[in-house]
Amino acid sequence: MPSHMADVMIAVMPFAGHVAPLAAVAKAFLEDGHAVRVYTGSAYRDRFDATGADVVTWSRAPDFDEYDLPATFPTLRGRKGPMQALANVEHVFIRTAAAQGDDLLAAYQERPWDLIVADALSLGARFASEHTVTPWVTVSVVPLAIPTPELPPPGFAIRPAGGPLGHARDRLLHAILPIATRRLREAYDAQRAASRLGPSPQPFEHAFHSPELVCATGIPELEWPRSGWPVAVEFVGSLTPTGVVDAASPPWWDDVPADRPIVHVTQGTLNVHPDDLIRPAFTALGRQPVSIVAATGRAETPGLPFPSPPNAFVTGLIDYARLLPRTTAMITNGGWGGVLAALSHGVPLIVAGGDFDKPEIAARVAWAGAGIDLRTGTPKPRAILRAWRRLSSDPGYRERAEHLGRELRRHDGPREVVEHAMRLLDDRRSGSAR
Structure with missing residues (x-):
């Protein structure tokens, strides 16, 4: 067992596309000798039980069915396209954050963790990290959405543009983004209040990623060119390079x-x-x-x-x-x-x-x-x-x-997440800055 053994909490939004990569991360932490708990929906208890991790399921947070979101979030019924996307972010990811945080804090009180590693869309992990003052690593299982002034805002699917007109377009998009996301900001502020937290230390655009370390799936060649990142970003390739695992071959x-x-x-x-x-x-x-x-x-x-x-x-x-x-x-x-x-x-x-x-x-x-x-x-x-x-x-x-x-x-994604996360924890323990 490594001398730097840690107690790790992994928070995973209960969606198939999030579970597979974070299950690989949980397995890598376990193989490195760490104690691992996973916080996720009950539908995926067996998946994480199979890794050997201890599972904590959504309790105060609504334990939804990813294939029937309107059953738990009625406001999503009948929505399609951009309106559905915004409503999903608001109700599934943001308005569950305080309850997720409460579940995680209950788990922390039962057994404190040293480090929380979270699916980047798990806002409850941010809240729990702020309450416990423990290191928080985000693992981005979707393309990075970290804004910088030199690029169009994330989510517009617009290629970077050069020249005065292109830069003017990007400035305009950045100016209207707060208007377009007003409801999301209001929901986020309300959830922080419900979680007994004060105003956010970072702007809303940075709410979904750790200010200390982001482990990003993918490679720089799949990112728009930029001069740098406002936070520490480590690309780790693919966490599940072969996609679905353990699926039996179809009869044909x-x-x-x-x-x-x-x-x-x-x-x-x-x-x-x-x-x-x-x-x-x-x-x-x-x-x-x-x-x-x-x-x-x-x-x-x-x-x-x-x-x-x-x-x-x-x-x-x-x-x-x-x-x-x-x-x-x-x-x-x-x-x-x-x-x-x-x-x-x-x-x-x-x-x-x-x-x-x-x-x-x-x-x-x-x-x-x-x-x-x-x-x-x-x-x-x-x-x-x-x-x-x-x-x-x-x-x-x-x-x-x-x-x-x-x-x-070239990457061994799960192993690299463990290495980067443990380096951050070691830096925190020694009192040095990353």
Whole structure:
């Protein structure tokens, strides 16, 4: 057991796309000899129990079903697009923060931790860290959204621009951002008050990341160029480079022709309506000389409500360790974990980013030269077909994806999170500044 053994609390928002990477982090801390607890929703108790961590489930915080958010948050019912994204941030991530913090403080009183490592969207971890004055590390499982004046504000999916007009545009966007996010700011201030905390020591734009250390999934080549970061940022590559783990091979896996290229289509694990992307992809590629492997994103609902073309194979979830080495292209809604998994295997992408961080991810993939941004979450079959033909005929996309894959594979993400976090803790214990 290491001499620097620590008691670590890991806070994870209970969404599939957040759980997989943080489960890898929990396992890495345990393998390094640390005591680990995980705070998350009850739906994922078994997932973290399997790592050997002690699990603390949401109690005061509403223990919601990620696949039926309106059942717990009725104001989300019927919302789509940007309005849904803003409402989700307000009600799911911000307005649960004080209750999350209370759950975490109860766990701390039972057994104090030395360090809290949190999914960057777990605001309760920030509150608990402020109350306990313990080090807080954020692990960003989505692209970094740390604002700097030299770039457009995060979330607009706008490429950086040069010249006077471009800088004027960015200044205007930064000026209107406080107006656009007023409700979020008000909700955040109310949650701080409910958690018995004073005014925030940082502006609202910095609420979701630690001022001491951010471990960012991805690599600098997938970030907009900038002169520096206002906080300590360490890129750790992909935390789950093969995507879904321990998913059994579907019964048809051995029937996928070995002499045909595979195009993987995934709707992700949130907003998984198959009409958005899977149906138009089937229409676009159903007559092309490829095998389409489609994942619905739900293990319990592996089928589709419409017919599949003869060259399509459908499952709920699939192990990327088996699939991606045989895949020539991925058509995706832009989930960050899936994008990083594809790039880790050198697979170029066609991205249909509709809401949340997905348009931003699509823009970054296109800017990096590793894929095509369809600029919508509900593309027409013709747009998908054109993008696939372009991707297939231009080797530059695969070459760029393979380059990014080599950079991602240089990292051992979970191990690096442990190393960076323990360095911060050691600095705190010794009284030195990072």
